[in-house]
Amino acid sequence: MSAIKVNARDGGTLSLSREELASLQSRIRGEIITTGNGSYEAARKVWNGLIDRKPGVIVRCREAADVAAAVTFAGERGIAVSARGGGHNVAGACLVENGYTIDLSYMRAVRVDPENRVAVAEGGARLGDLDRATQAFGLAAPVGVVSATGVAGLTLHGGVGWLLRNHGLSIDNLLSAEIVTADGRLRRADANENADLFWALRGGGGSFGVVTAFEFKVHPVGPDVWLSAPIYPLERAGEVMAAFRDYLESAPDELMGLGVYWSAPEAPQVPKHLHGVPVVILLGCYTGPFEKGEKVLEPLRRIGTPIADLGGPMRFVDVQTFLDADYPDGKFYYWKSIYLDRLDAEAIRVLSDHTAARPSPLSSIDVWTLGRAMSRVESTATAFFRRDAPYMIGIEANWERREDAEANIQWARAVFEDLKKFSNGGNYLNFPGFFEEPERLLTGSFGENLKRLKSIKARHDPKNLFLGAINIPPGPSAALQDRPAREARPSTGMEAP
Ligand SMILES: Cc1cc2nc3c(=O)[nH]c(=O)nc-3n(C[C@H](O)[C@H](O)[C@H](O)COP(=O)(O)OP(=O)(O)OC[C@H]3O[C@@H](n4cnc5c(N)ncnc54)[C@H](O)[C@@H]3O)c2cc1C
Numbered sequence: 351m352s353a354i355k356v357n358a359r360d361g362g363t364l365s366l367s368r369e370e371l372a373s374l375q376s377r378i379r380g381e382i383i384t385t386g387n388g389s390y391e392a393a394r395k396v397w398n399g400l401i402d403r404k405p406g407v408i409v410r411c412r413e414a415a416d417v418a419a420a421v422t423f424a425g426e427r428g429i430a431v432s433a434r435g436g437g438h439n440v441a442g443a444c445l446v447e448n449g450y451t452i453d454l455s456y457m458r459a460v461r462v463d464p465e466n467r468v469a470v471a472e473g474g475a476r477l478g479d480l481d482r483a484t485q486a487f488g489l490a491a492p493v494g495v496v497s498a499t500g501v502a503g504l505t506l507h508g509g510v511g512w513l514l515r516n517h518g519l520s521i522d523n524l525l526s527a528e529i530v531t532a533d534g535r536l537r538r539a540d541a542n543e544n545a546d547l548f549w550a551l552r553g554g555g556g557s558f559g560v561v562t563a564f565e566f567k568v569h570p571v572g573p574d575v576w577l578s579a580p581i582y583p584l585e586r587a588g589e590v591m592a593a594f595r596d597y598l599e600s601a602p603d604e605l606m607g608l609g610v611y612w613s614a615p616e617a618p619q620v621p622k623h624l625h626g627v628p629v630v631i632l633l634g635c636y637t638g639p640f641e642k643g644e645k646v647l648e649p650l651r652r653i654g655t656p657i658a659d660l661g662g663p664m665r666f667v668d669v670q671t672f673l674d675a676d677y678p679d680g681k682f683y684y685w686k687s688i689y690l691d692r693l694d695a696e697a698i699r700v701l702s703d704h705t706a707a708r709p710s711p712l713s714s715i716d717v718w719t720l721g722r723a724m725s726r727v728e729s730t731a732t733a734f735f736r737r738d739a740p741y742m743i744g745i746e747a748n749w750e751r752r753e754d755a756e757a758n759i760q761w762a763r764a765v766f767e768d769l770k771k772f773s774n775g776g777n778y779l780n781f782p783g784f785f786e787e788p789e790r791l792l793t794g795s796f797g798e799n800l801k802r803l804k805s806i807k808a809r810h811d812p813k814n815l816f817l818g819a820i821n822i823p824p825g826p827s828a829a830l831q832d833r834p835a836r837e838a839r840p841s842t843g844m845e846a847p
Pocket of ligand 1 (some may be wrong): 397432433434435436437438439440442443444445454475493494495496500501502503504505506508510555556557559560561562572677686720754780781817818819820
């Protein structure tokens with residue numbers, strides 16, 4: 351192994367000798383993966399096939415002590431650090447060209463304490479790991495809706511899913527985190543200990559350290575729940591989406607709604623001649639008393655006659671994997687988001703028009719109904735600021751051939767532009783595009799919380815060791831205070847998709 355080049359946190363480049371890496375290897379149970387290594391090609395792959403970055407060093411950790419050693423090694427040399435949880439960030443933020451990645455993909459254990467309704471997930475756990483372990487006791491942590499997604503990235507930037515309206519964001523259920531900070535120490539952050547750090551981790555992302563464990567409050571759910579998935583033709587979207595909006599406004603908190611502008615799936619319930627036509631699918635998951643579910647979902651399933659209905663009673667673990675097959679590893683993806691403060695007839699029409707104009711039938715536009723438990727938390731109580739918006743639109747460009755990237759990315763950007771007039775601003779950082787316009791993303795997403803985030807960053811990571819998916823630069827007391835976010839981190843290759 352010859353010397354390896356990695357990015358320094360000041361924007362320059364550092365050279366790591368074979369001896370230095372061997373000394374790190376001798377201190378960890380996991381492994382160091384570099385270009386010469388047989389597992390390098392697999393280790394530098396993320397979920398999004400569009401991302402093709404070559405990190406200098408990947409430190410694949412097996413335990414918190416490995417993470418501490420890897421952070422200490424980076425801190426002593428001034429190396430910029432990125433962290434990998436489930437590798438599902440659409441911008442591939444866990445990997446940086448010539449970067450130094452602390453990879454937690456071996457660290458997926460989940461421990462459940464059913465008596466106290468608590469679950470602890472290691473920093474590399476996937477949602478499926480958490481769901482399986484908690485559902486064994488009839489419990490669930492509020493996370494997202496596709497099981498391969500990483501708990502870490504999802505939680506650190508908020509976390510929306512089927513339990514959002516009754517139990518809030520994932521971060522609203524976080525009791526504590528174990529985190530390795532820039533000084534290489536493993537700390538606990540909760541409401542009493544390192545409370546500032548705990549506040550920042552709840553929405554502020556990965557700029558504060560590497561989280562080795564997340565402790566969640568879990569809730570009785572299922573094991574059987576109800577899912578609605580009626581499919582309506584796109585031509586009826588005006589009437590269907592208005593009914594969806596109106597019903598969700600008065601429906602119980604236990605019903606979460608996700609209206610998806612998409613294509614009719616090739617399911618046996620869908621007539622063959624309708625496979626692939628543009629449609630609206632009203633996904634609704636009811637996690638209240640099982641016997642009430644059918645009645646609660648009825649208004650979504652009977653807006654006239656749907657083309658087909660893929661829903662019904664099912665196990666909550668199956669709801670959590672219902673969409674999995676639609677998001678295979680290695681396909682091409684570009685996802686953005688925007689909060690809407692209204693979903694009026696005009697907004698519904700804009701969504702329908704853009705659905706009809708998709709360059710790829712795999713692409714969707716998702717209408718997430720927010721509010722309820724999420725909005726009952728003060729916007730300054732955690733770093734996650736935008737709790738007031740009633741809707742979040744996920745714009746998902748999904749396609750199969752690399753050469754179609756330009757058309758699909760342009761489509762998603764055009765949807766985003768046309769939705770701005772229905773929005774008070776702000777974007778959900780888990781659907782961030784390629785983090786274009788980082789200053790706007792930071793101010794729009796964090797509002798008045800940004801100042802506090804920067805000062806917590808200055809306290810815990812004054813030299814800006816941790817890049818985060820979007821970097822929060824240290825605040826007033828630190829050297830990088832006046833530099834814009836993009837300059838505060840070495841190039842990631844995200845700037846030019
Ligand atoms: C198919 C799919 C479905 C999705 N569904 C949902 C959904 O239902 N709800 C929702 O809210 N979001 C959803 N998302 C978005 C998802 O939350 C983000 O992509 C998130 O970044 C994934 O987390 P990860 O750990 O896999 O990310 P990674 O790519 O591994 O990491 C992303 C960033 O998170 C930070 N990070 C990761 N691990 C750590 C750690 N241990 N310590 C500190 N920082 C860390 C780093 O800054 C890193 O750059 C979905 C994404 C996909 C691809």
